[in-house]
Amino acid sequence: MLAAHEPQDTPAVGADSQEPSTRTFVSDMCRRGLLDVAASINVEEELHVNRFTVLAVAASIWGLSGGFTFAAEHEVRMLNKGPEGQPMQFDPAFIKIEPGDSVKFIATDKGHNSESILEMIPETAEVWKGKINEEIVVTFDVEGIYGYKCMPHFGLGMVGIIQVGDSTENLDSAETAKLPGRAKTRMAELIAQVSSDGAEGDGAGAAD
Ligand SMILES: [Cu+2]
Incomplete structure (x- = not known):
């Protein structure tokens, strides 16, 4: 761009192959549109560099965070007594998160663990099983309902x-899972908090 008004240095317009007589013409052109052309060539080159830089930065962010969106880490405490006084509770017992987010199960009180209920997670999702008193972090990539x-x-x-996310595809199968004792009523309370875009109120997504 700096050298665009010097005919012998004019880039990318074939200055080398120009006849001496046309050099004046080129030189004259400099005062008019050529500078703009050269400028636009340079801008294009800059854009290439920028695009490359953007891709490189994006790739490293992708590598660090597992995706372009910044994943959040949520916390669920394992308690002997819940915030409403109920014994043996996860708190919060219901949370809605985004795909790619993770949940850290914190062993606030002793004697608890967190593990998925096989019949209550999406088909392609991975199970998890923490040991007693173990603080584990589980990442959720597959949309759906996860009972644990x-x-x-x-x-x-x-x-x-x-x-x-908003998928309630596995809600029906989650609802029919056989649960022991108080787990059944507690789970029904929590399932009532499940929401989805466009299917609010009737729970399950109607469309197949
Ligand atoms: Cu427990």
Whole structure:
């Protein structure tokens, strides 16, 4: 761009092959449109560089975070007593998160674990099973409803639901899962909190 008004240095317009007589013409052109042409060539080159730089930066962000969107980490505490006084609770027992987000299960009180309920997670999702007193972080990539439990207190109703995204595709199968004792009523309360875009109120997504 700087050298565009010097005919012998004019880039990308074939200055080398110009006849001496046409050099004046080229030189004259400089005062008019050629400068703009050269400028636009340079801008185009810059754009290439910029696009490349943007891609490189994006790629490294992708590598670090697992995606272009910045994934959030949510926290669920494992408690002997819930915020409303109920014994043996996950808190919050229902959360809605975005695909790619993760949940950290915190062993606030002793004697609990977090593990998925096989019949209550999307078909292609991965199961998880934390040990007693173990703090685990689970990442949720597949949209859908995830039911989970604390194994020692399953029958006492220590269960939770994580809704990932807006898909309620596996809600029906989650609802029919057989649960012991208080887990059944507690899970029904939590399932009632599941929401979806366009299918609000009737729960399950009607469209196949
Ligand atoms: Cu427990």
